[in-house]
Amino acid sequence: MSNIVQKVMRDLRNPLFRNGYALMANTAITAVLGMGYWLLATHLYSPEEFGRGQAVITAMRLFASLTALGLVGALARFIPIAGRRTPELILRGYGVAGATGCVAALGFLLTLPLWGKTYSVLGGFGPGLFFLASVLVWSVFTLQDVALTGLRRATWVPINNLVFGLVKMGLLVALAGALPSGGIFVSWIVPTAIALIPVNFLIFGIVVPRHMKETASEASPPRLREVGRFLAGDFPGTLSMLAIVYLVPVLVAAQVGAATFGRFSMAHTLGCMIELLAMNMAVSLTVEGAFDKSxxxxxxxxxxxxxxxxxxxxxxxxxxxxxxxxxxxxxAFAAEGTTLLRLMALAVLPRVLIEVYLSALRAQSQARKLAVVQGGLALLVLVSMLSLFPVFNVNAVGVGLLISEILVALLILPELRKILKFDETGQPSVTQESPEPA
Incomplete structure (x- = not known):
């Protein structure tokens, strides 16, 4: 037992593991509180309202993430070395993500009749304006966690989301009687907006100044052209990956009823939480790769x-x-979601290999390969899911995901093995993990 404790303590002194573990802890906290939140929602709201709430939140996250997720790799790659330009880099990320997300969401609202009956709740000026505001809020909320990770302060992320999750659950209960229609979405967004204030004070008032001071001697602020060149390769690929996480559920919501989507979405959300664990360590890997490629x-x-x-x-x-x-x-959730959840969990095994490979490419600024791998995976998932949907119904999402990720993992495996064996100079890497304590 003492050896295990010593190993964990040694890991926590390593920024790669410390940030990775913090992000994994955040995912675990989010999963537990998320299950509690949706469990309360199943008892406090009707099945149709439960499904509508899930669908609207999924659509909001889709548009908020259009650029925000595309900037995750860039911020993780360049914040560690941005030096005096760190505040500017983060604020530009906020602005670009919020603006593009709102434009895309506006297009969605203007074509609302094409997206099925489930989304009709967003019709009208008031609901539409609230939806646009929620997209802006969630864009910033997404990137502030990435900013803390890039600043090597990911340990704050689970604390932020713990408080956010508890407040969200409390508001869900409070609104059940006062707002039986729309209470789920409102309870999700209001705590998110409130959380932006203290977290961004922490980022810009405390963490960023310390980061600039600590990295002043080794900082290499990126030029806009350098960031743009990276995004030109990474963003299309990340946009493709976004289709897997958020566009797929929106497509499902457009084809099935609100109650059915609610049951599908619960299994899909839990499956995505497991997949997110693989991405957590990969994001930390990108940050550390930017600090020291050797x-x-x-x-x-x-x-x-x-x-x-x-x-x-x-x-x-x-x-x-x-x-x-x-x-x-x-x-009903178990009857309709068990197979999907199992398939999505199994698909995470090859996804770990893919995420580590993608992070290594980001650390090396190999944007073209990033776009090819991510775009290819997204295309495979979407084509297989849409092709199999008439046969497997909602389980087609899990089948398509598993087949696609196994295939891509096999294709990238030779290149990944080279990265694992060689350092940036092309020489065999001699750096090994620290030996176990005696």
């Missing part, structure tokens, strides 16, 4: 070991206990 091979190996050590048991438990987990929300 350690990239060793960091990739360490990230793979830790990711599989943590994720593999979670996948096994999820596959075995999927019916029990979903039964918490009701027997």
């Amino acid at each position: 350690q990239l091979a060793a960091n990739c190996r360490n990230a793979l070991r830790r990711a599989y050590m943590i994720i593999a048991p979670i996948i096994v438990v999820t596959i075995l206990a999927a019916p029990l987990i979903l039964t918490i929300f009701g027997s």
Whole structure:
């Protein structure tokens, strides 16, 4: 036991593991509080309102993430070395993400009849304006976590989301009687907007000044052209990946009823939480790769070991206990979502390899390869899901995801093995993980 404690303490002194563990802890906290939130919602709201709330939140996150997720790789890559330009880089990210998200959401609202009956609740000036504001809020909320990670302060992320999750649950209960229609969406957005104030005070008032001081001697502020060149390759690929996470549920919502979508969305949300664990360590890997490329091979190996050590048991438990987990929300959730949740959990195994490979490419600024791999994966998922939907119904999402990620993992495996064995100079990497304490 003492050896395990010593190992964990040693890991926490390593920024790669400290940030990665913090982001994984954040995912776990978000998953637990999220399950509690949706469990309350199933009891406090009708099945139709539950499904509508899920659908509207999914659409909001889709448009908020159009540029925000595209900037995740860039901010993780350039914040560590931005020096005096760090505040400008973060604020530009906020502005671009919010503006493009709102423009896309406006297009969605203007074509609302094309998106099915579930989204008709957003019709009218008031609901539409609130939806646009929520897109802006969620864009900033998404990027502030990335900013803290790039600043090597990811330990604040789970604290922020713990408070956010608890307030969100409290407001959900409070609005159940006062706002039976729309209470789910309102309870999600209002705490998000409130959370922006203290977190951004922390970022710009405390963390950024310390970061600029600590990295003054080694900072290499990126030029706009350099950031733009990186985004030109990374953004199209990230936009493709966005289709997997958010566009797929929106397409499903347009084809099924609100109640059916609610049951699908619960299994899909839990599956995405497991997948997010793989991405957490990968984001930390991008940050550390930007600080020191000579350690990239060793960091990739360490990230793979830790990711599989943590994720593999979670996948096994999820596959075995999927019916029990979903039964918490009701027997109908287990009947319709068990297979989907199992398939999505199994797909995370190859996804770990893909995410580590993508992060290594970001650290090396290999934007063209990023676009090819991410775009190819998204295309495979969308084509397979749409092709299989008439046969497997909502389970087509899980089948398409599993087949696509296994195929892409096999294709990138030779290149990933080269990265694991060689450092940036093309020489065999001799840096190994720290030996176990005696």
